[in-house]
Each structure stands twice: as structure tokens, then as C-alpha cells.
Amino acid sequence: AQTVTQSQPEMSVQEAETVTLSCTYDTSENNYYLFWYKQPPSRQMILVIRQEAYKQQNATENRFSVNFQKAAKSFSLKISDSQLGDTAMYFCAFSLRGGSEKLVFGKGTKLTVNP
Amino acid sequence: DTAVSQTPKYLVTQMGNDKSIKCEQNLGHDTMYWYKQDSKKFLKIMFSYNNKELIINETVPNRFSPKSPDKAHLNLHINSLELGDSAVYFCASSPGKTYQETQYFGPGTRLLVL
Numbered sequence: 001a002q003t004v005t006q007s008q009p010e011m012s013v014q015e016a017e018t019v020t021l022s023c024t025y026d027t028s029e030n031n032y033y034l035f036w037y038k039q040p041p042s043r044q045m046i047l048v049i050r051q052e053a054y055k056q057q058n059a060t061e062n063r064f065s066v067n068f069q070k071a072a073k074s075f076s077l078k079i080s081d082s083q084l085g086d087t088a089m090y091f092c093a094f095s096l097r098g099g100s101e102k103l104v105f106g107k108g109t110k111l112t113v114n115p
Numbered sequence: 116d117t118a119v120s121q122t123p124k125y126l127v128t129q130m131g132n133d134k135s136i137k138c139e140q141n142l143g144h145d146t147m148y149w150y151k152q153d154s155k156k157f158l159k160i161m162f163s164y165n166n167k168e169l170i171i172n173e174t175v176p177n178r179f180s181p182k183s184p185d186k187a188h189l190n191l192h193i194n195s196l197e198l199g200d201s202a203v204y205f206c207a208s209s210p211g212k213t214y215q216e217t218q219y220f221g222p223g224t225r226l227l228v229l
Contacts, residue, residue: 033216039156045205045220052214089156099212100146102160102171 002027004094006106013082014114020067021077021109023092031097034068034075039108040088048090051075053097082113118142119221121206127227128196136191136224138206145211146170147189148218149181152203161204164189165211196228 003026013019025034036048051059051068058066063083067076079086092106119140128134140147148171149161163171164183178194193200206221 035217037220043203043223043225045207045223047217047219050217091158095216095218097213097216099214099216100163100165100170100209101216102148102163102173103150103158103207103218104160105158108156 002029002032002094002096002104004092004104004106006090006092006109008109009107010110010112012112012114013079015082015084017082018078018080019082019111021079021090021092021111023075023077023106025073025075025092025094027073027094027096029096033095033097034066035093035095035103036064036066036075036077037091037093037105038086038088039091040085045091049077079111084113084115087111087113119206119208119219121204121221121224123224124222125225125227127229129229130196130198132196133192133194134196134226135193136204136206136226138189138191138221140187140206140208140219140221142208142210142219144208144219145186146209147183147186148207148209149189149191150205150207150220152205152223154202158205162189162191193226198228201226201228 034051089108093103146165148163162181167183207218209218
């Protein structure tokens with residue numbers, strides 16, 4: 001069974017600064033995907049970024065980037081130039097490759113961006 | 116042009132009642148899912164359907180019964196509601212094809228059982 005661990009229940013950062021959220025996972029499989037989802041107070045689950053395990057290059061989406069270390073089973077999210085709208089719960093999630101696999105979530109990190 | 120929609124958004128009901136939550140997606144996806152988010156914000160899979168067939172059923176009490184009339188709809192019926200069923204229920208969908216694993220979520224349904 002796969003597990004996902006987010007060791008930081010809460011974090012805070014000043015506006016315009018950079019913050020890194022940690023995520024580790026455990027699996028014996030080789031083909032899988034990793035995701036970061038954002039859940040603002042509106043409750044909507046929003047995909048931030050995804051990483052295919054077979055790709056060595058780290059994924060980036062504008063101010064969001066990941067540090068994917070497959071051997072260490074680590075998948076951290078870096079948010080640059082933090083904005084007030086980044087305040088949200090952030091969930092790391094794992095999915096096997098296959099098309100209809102479930103997402104396994106970590107417990108989330110509550111990020112607060114301070115003005 | 117909402118991609119994944121759920122109704123209702125809020126549901127307040129008494130213990131012992133039966134209720135349903137509906138989900139629809141207009142993305143043309145083959146797979147749909149139900150997740151439960153508890154009071155501590157933990158998200159866990161409940162069910163998934165691919166082209167109207169049940170493919171995941173994760174140790175959920177049989178008071179919960181999903182139904183998929185077609186691949187664009189996945190409803191969740193809950194019998195004999197209990198206090199512990201209070202949670203946010205999310206519907207999601209994905210293309211259901213290898214290399215297209217991203218899931219897209221609905222807005223969630225907050226269920227409160229009194």
C-alpha cells in the first residue's frame with residue numbers, strides 16, 4: 001500500500017518570499033504520478049502541479065516548482081514570490097499509473113501568507 | 116461551463132435519514148470518484164467507477180451506495196445517516212486513460228448530520 005506523509009501541519013511566509021512544503025511517500029511501484037493540490041477557504045480542490053515519476057526533470061508551473069527526488073521518495077513544492085492568494089491547505093497526493101487509479105493524499109499543510 | 120458539478124453544496128439532516136448527493140461532469144471523462152474529507156481535512160477515496168462499472172470500493176459501510184446511470188454521472192446515496200458521516204464529500208473525474216491520470220474535483224458537498 002502507498003502512503004504519503006506531509007510533516008509540516010502549518011507554515012507561514014511573508015508576501016513575496018519563497019516557501020517550500022515537504023512531502024515524502026512510500027511505494028514499491030516504479031510507475032506513478034505525484035500531485036500537489038491546493039484547497040483555499042472556498043473548499044475547491046485545485047491542481048497546482050503534477051510530476052510523472054519516469055521524468056527526471058522537475059515540473060514547474062509559473063511560481064510553483066517541485067523538487068522530485070525519486071530515490072529518496074521525496075516531492076517538495078516550492079512557491080516563489082508568495083502572494084496572499086496562495087493562503088490555503090496544500091495536499092500532496094500519489095497515484096499509480098493506469099488511468100483510473102485512486103489518489104492517496106497526505107494530511108495537508110496549512111500555508112498562511114502574511115502581508 | 117462547470118467541469119465537475121455537485122448538488123447540493125450543503126446538506127443538513129437528522130440522524131437516521133436517507134440522503135443523496137449528485138455529481139455530473141461535462142469533460143467527457145471515463146472515470147469518476149467519490150472522496151470523503153473528514154473534520155481534520157484528511158481526504159480518502161470511497162469509490163470509483165469507470166464507464167459505469169465499479170472499480171474501487173474502499174471499505175466503506177454498505178449504507179453508502181454509489182450509482183452511475185451513465186459515465187457522466189455518479190451519485191452517492193447514504194442510508195440511515197450517522198453523526199460520523201458528517202464530512203465534505205468530493206466528486207472527481209479523470210480521463211481514465213494511462214498517461215492522463217489527473218483528477219478534476221467538484222466543489223464538494225458539506226454534509227452535517229444532527
